[in-house]
Amino acid sequence: MLNNELKKNPFVTPGSYFDRLPSIIQDKSIEHKKRPQFGLVPKLAFAGGGFMTLALTLFLAFLYNSTPESVPSSGPKVIVSDEIKSRMEEIRKKGLIDAKVNYLAVRNVNQNDILMAKSRNKE
Amino acid sequence: MDKSNYTDKELLAMLRNPEQRNYAFNLLVRQYQERLYWHIRKIVISHDDADDLVQNTFLKALENFDTFREEAQLYTWLYRIATNEALTLLRKRRNRFFIPMVDVENQLSKTLESDEYFDGNEMQRKLQRAILKLPEKQRIVFNMRYFDEMKYEEISSILGTSVGALKASYHHAAEKIEKYLKND
Known part of the structure; x- marks a missing residue:
């Protein structure tokens, strides 16, 4: 099926295209040469501007992250009811200070205690 | 202007001479414009893009x-630039809107x-549709071999692909096209 008849180029160009093309290209090549090439100083200025923008952005991000309000608490949020606080105080006084115990005691706060603490805080 | 007066070597010598560069460049354009244009046109289809x-x-x-580097032939080098320009355009279009x-x-x-x-007949249009269904590089190989009747060695120096791979590529392309032309 791929015979010689199909080899004929089916595409055409606008009239006299190849007569005009060399002068179009010649004109463009002259324009191209006249175009100011970026020298070293403008390049440095451009690069410098970009660097400053980046530095400023990073600085602002650092400032934002440094503000106390923006620092998320790393530990789990636990609402400790007054009862549990006093229990913890008791434990401390008795010399049974143990961070893990305190943590576990706090962790064992159940939902009811949390709700109670919340309602007391509102009062 | 008689295009055939100058060999590639002579053209290059004139191009390297600042005083003759413009004249030599004009000669170069006239000598290669049609070949390069049609090569590009078959890849991008549109006259405006090819222009x-x-x-x-x-x-x-x-x-x-x-x-x-003068180890390569001048027209091989020009063809390579032309091929890369056409493929770059297609890739830019592909990536611009994330079009698959x-x-x-x-x-x-x-x-x-x-x-x-x-300006072709329906059969020629069908052939072009079939060619467009080929993978990009295979399409280029097919066009260069079938329409431009270039030797595999020439195609190899332009595309940087081995002659064996090109022969296989052309063979597969021709098979696919024939199948499309029979079935469509």
């Missing part, structure tokens, strides 16, 4: 003559259907 790209090809060549490859080829098919600069 832009052939101009870019010559301008790039002018900028880079100093880096041209198949849609760019569909766009080219649509261009083919509505192209005012297409």
Whole structure:
């Protein structure tokens, strides 16, 4: 099926295209040469501007992250009811200070205690 | 102007001479414009795109003559620039809107259907549609071998692919096209 008849180029160009093309290209090549090439100083200025923008952005991000309000608490949020606080105080006084115990005691706060603490805080 | 007066070697010598450069460049354009234009046109289909790209090809060549290594033939080098320009355009279009490859080829098919600069019969149009269904590189190999009747060695030096791989590629392309022409 791929015979010689199909080899004929089916595409055409606008009239006299190849007569005009060399002068179009010649004109463009002259324009191209006249175009100011970026020298070293403008390049440095451009690069410098970009660097400053980046530095400023990073600085602002650092400032934002440094503000106390923006620092998320790393530990789990636990609402400790007054009862549990006093229990913890008791434990401390008795010399049974143990961070893990305190943590576990706090962790064992159940939902009811949390709700109670919340309602007391509102009062 | 008699295009055949100068060999590539003579053209290059004139191009390297600042006083003769413009004249030599004009000769170069006249000598290679049609071959390069048609090569590009078959890849991008649209005359307007091919027009832009052939101009870019010559301008790039002018900028880079100093880096041209004379071990390669001048027209091989020009063909390579032209091929890269065409493929770059297709890739830019593909990436600009994150269009998957198949849609760019569909766009080219649509261009083919509505192209005012297409003068072929229905069978030729069908052939072009079949060619557009080939993978990009295979399409280029097919065009260079079938329409331009280039030797595999020439195609190899332009595309940087081995002769064996090119023969296989052309063979597969021809099979696919024949199948499409029979079934469509």
